[in-house]
Amino acid sequence: MAIVRSLRGIGNRVVNAVWRTGYGARFFLMTLFYSGMSFRRFRLTVREMFFSGVMSLIIILVAGMFVGMVLGLQGYETLKRYGSESALGSLVALSLVRELGPVLAALLFASRAGSAMTAEIGLMKATEQIDAMELMAVNPIARVVAPRFWAGVISMPLLAALFSAMGVFGGYVVGVVLIGVDEGSFWSQMQSAVDFQHDVLNGVIKSFVFGVAVTVIALFEGYDAPPTAEGVSGATTRTVVQSSLVILMLDFILTAFMFRGD
């Protein structure tokens, strides 16, 4: 009997996981389908960009600065062994533009803006605001979900770019100002090593994909949250955990396609 029970438990979990994946995919398609209002009344999207993008600026800029400073310090120590300190600029820039910028900005975005989106929509559901909207003949997917989705998708690459820019500045401060690496070689090495299409554009594509993934997960978890305090808190936790894992998984897949054989 115990074996049957545990098999039944596993079966239930698998069925639930498949059901939720399907429901999530349907939710994503519905969000795309009802996106018209997000562009017709673009101020709705701009308002959400303020909450998810602008309000995330501080954490993104500060984190970017420190990551760049650490890169500058560690990079200098490593490059010094091979007498290549002058390549510090290219090391900092390539690390940030290709990997750390999109990935870390997305992780921070998921924990700051993604969790806030989930909690907000979950609470709107718990306090019957979503039901009220539906009964007022206003589609909540079009009015609440889609503007937040597009706000996240637009904000994410901009935040990643700012993260990378601050990181480069942090690397410059540590490498050039504090350690004394030659300023000319720092910038010229960076300029010659970083290719716009291959590095910058691929980084932007990565952050766009992460933006889609994080906002869809955050919005779906909020919309699907049980209308209780535990339900909303559980959904918020799931958003951060799932987003983080999905970002890292997608990063591996995208990197394999974009930078293989460099």
Next chain:
Amino acid sequence: MSTPLVEVRDVNFAYDSRPILKGINMSFPKGKLIAIMGLSGCGKTTLLRHIGGVLKPTGGYVKVDGQVIHELDREGLYALRRKMGMLFQFGALFTDMTVFDNVAFQMREHTDLPEEIIRDLVMMKLHAVGLYGTQDLMPGELSGGMARRVALARTIALDPMLIMYDEPFAGLDPISLTVVGELIRKLNDALGATSIVVTHDVQESLKIVDYVYFVANGAIIAEGTADDIRASGEAFVKQFVHGEMDGPIPFHYPGNDFNTDLGVHA
């Protein structure tokens, strides 16, 4: 009675295998204020959600303004909902909007009215519920009674033909209770609307309604005017209306025998 605006015919509904509504028949004539009463969890709100088209019955149908609501597509349902208003139990005000924006919400979503006219209409609605001057407050700054009245102003924003109230008296102080009760009656008459009030507040609702359906365990057990309900000999209704401890509604939740579980044998 005049032509019904809402007809509920043989409606059955179950969550999984648990029956909630069992063959409900109701009629809501135009211009009347009708209450659906019963204990918490007896299926009142579920019934209201069927009328609003949120839930589909497993049997029977609900007709609103001549249209079977669960047969409508999304466009048809939304077109019908524009003629309805619903007041939720705790108001369900949009917490990220001011009082003004809450009341203006439907006007902005469903009409092309210029902002100046929307402003005048919002002020009129707020004045009607006695809250002119609160337009710049956020929902978090309102008391429970005020929030309910703002929600009422939002409900009547587009002068609906059908207004539904889900427990409008829950958690209100005696003054707010009377104010909200009076408003429900006055707004129904002034707008020429049909109102459905789901409540378990007997005394307040019997003062204002034209007709009452009494629901218990998913079925109608009594109906009539307020006087009929007050005079009802039905044991269930009598216990409920007069708030008696003894009667068919048990105090204890059905479960195992208490003494047996404690190991005490008489």
